[in-house]
Amino acid sequence: MKHLNSAGINPSEIRSALAVLRFIIINAVRFSCSEEVLLDELQQLGVPIEHSKVISKEVEKNRDFLAEYLTSKTFHLPTLERFDYRVDLPVLCNSSRQVGFPIVSFEMQPSAIGEEAPFPTAKISMSSSMFASLMTEMEKASKILDQVDSSNASSSSSSSTLE
Known part of the structure; x- marks a missing residue:
């Protein structure tokens, strides 16, 4: 947090960046996006290649856990x-x-x-x-x-x- 404050990034920008990252990760898992496609999409959005590689590798490594977590949080109606x-x-x-x-x-x-x-x-x-x-x-x-x-x-x- 100190590094972000010293870089002149305010808390609302931090929250916005985290919300966007959460949205990207959730949809990458939801739609079974491959690691390569996620990497390309992140780079097209302007994320530096080093950050894109780390994000896509972590999503791929934790895909099963994330999918299970998202399924458990999905709204279900009784049948x-x-x-x-x-x-x-x-x-x-x-x-x-x-x-x-x-x-x-x-x-x-x-x-x-x-x-x-x-x-x-x-x-x-x-x-x-x-x-x-x-x-x-x-x-x-x-x-x-x-x-x-x-x-x-x-x-x-x-x-x-x-x-």
């Missing part, structure tokens, strides 16, 4: 371990054979994430009209997510053509 459903048609009266409104019941067990305790089983019962409304809302949400996903895919492909 469904078990999903059961049934539709009940209650009989209003034994002698009349009249059937009431159907009732839809779900039982969902999400998987645990990592070392966390498993999530509790969720049990849901609803009428057929509530189920129809839920399905309509889920279809709308799915369409919106598909639109967002397709717009993100098209914007990322157009930005890659600019490079």
